[in-house]
Amino acid sequence: MVNHKAAQLDRTFAALTDPTRxxxxxxxxxxxAVSVSDLAQPFxxxxxxxxxxLDVLDAAGLVVRxxxxxxxxxxxxxxxxxxxxxxxxxxxxxxxxxxxxxAAFAEAREAAARESDA
Amino acid sequence: MVNHKAAQLDRTFAALTDPTRxxxxxxxxxxxAVSVSDLAQPFxxxxxxxxxxLDVLDAAGLVVRxxxxxxxxxxxxxxxxxxxxxxxxxxxxxxxxxxxxxAAFAEAREAAARESDA
Numbered sequence: 754m755v756n757h758k759a760a761q762l763d764r765t766f767a768a769l770t771d772p773t774r775x776x777x778x779x780x781x782x783x784x785x786a787v788s789v790s791d792l793a794q795p796f797x798x799x800x801x802x803x804x805x806x807l808d809v810l811d812a813a814g815l816v817v818r819x820x821x822x823x824x825x826x827x828x829x830x831x832x833x834x835x836x837x838x839x840x841x842x843x844x845x846x847x848x849x850x851x852x853x854x855x856a857a858f859a860e861a862r863e864a865a866a867r868e869s870d871a
Numbered sequence: 872m873v874n875h876k877a878a879q880l881d882r883t884f885a886a887l888t889d890p891t892r893x894x895x896x897x898x899x900x901x902x903x904a905v906s907v908s909d910l911a912q913p914f915x916x917x918x919x920x921x922x923x924x925l926d927v928l929d930a931a932g933l934v935v936r937x938x939x940x941x942x943x944x945x946x947x948x949x950x951x952x953x954x955x956x957x958x959x960x961x962x963x964x965x966x967x968x969x970x971x972x973x974a975a976f977a978e979a980r981e982a983a984a985r986e987s988d989a
Contacts, residue, residue, distance in 0.1 A: 831966070
């Protein structure tokens with residue numbers, strides 16, 4: 754179970770390492786179902802190259818493809834990204850901590866300003 | 872700027888694709904500074920292999936190394952993970968949406984149960 758989860762995280766993060774794949778996911782976040790040719794259109798790469806990126810996203814469980822006649826449409830399958838985000842969430846306290854330090858610094862400066870005014 | 876950000880995300884996600892590297896980051900989340908030999912100890916891999924993983928983490932800006940005498944200590948540098956999390960955050964609404972649907976379903980079922988009781 755742990756190994757299965759680790760292997761899924763490996764695949765999710767690996768799928769996210771490429772800017773074209775991230776752009777495909779970002780588009781599928783805005784549009785529910787997009788044909789492969791529409792998806793490929795903004796990129797200066799060949800259709801087979803886009804298909805390869807879709808294979809990686811599909812293997813990671815991040816997209817699902819459906820064929821209707823000659824049109825293949827692609828949809829987002831966001832669940833694995835939730836797991837990736839849960840993994841990253843443990844570091845949230847560091848960003849929180851630096852904001853807390855910033856707030857403490859601002860408060861101390863204000864207090865010093867009040868004292869010098871008095 | 873956008874390309875610089877994309878390249879940083881590439882490096883961050885690539886650094887997170889490996890379970891040994893994720894385990895190193897998880898340990899540095901719990902312990903502030905750990906020597907390289909202490910870090911390597913739990914893993915069934917050679918010290919040079921651990922050093923290579925640390926090189927990847929260092930290149931991605933996820934750890935910093937400091938040398939004191941003959942001891943190299945490693946610390947977490949969590950900032951790039953915040954960017955990775957911000958990228959993933961746009962998909963949060965999908966998890967929220969499925970929870971909303973679940974809540975709506977539970978409410979509808981309760982309402983139906985009340986009606987059949989009446």
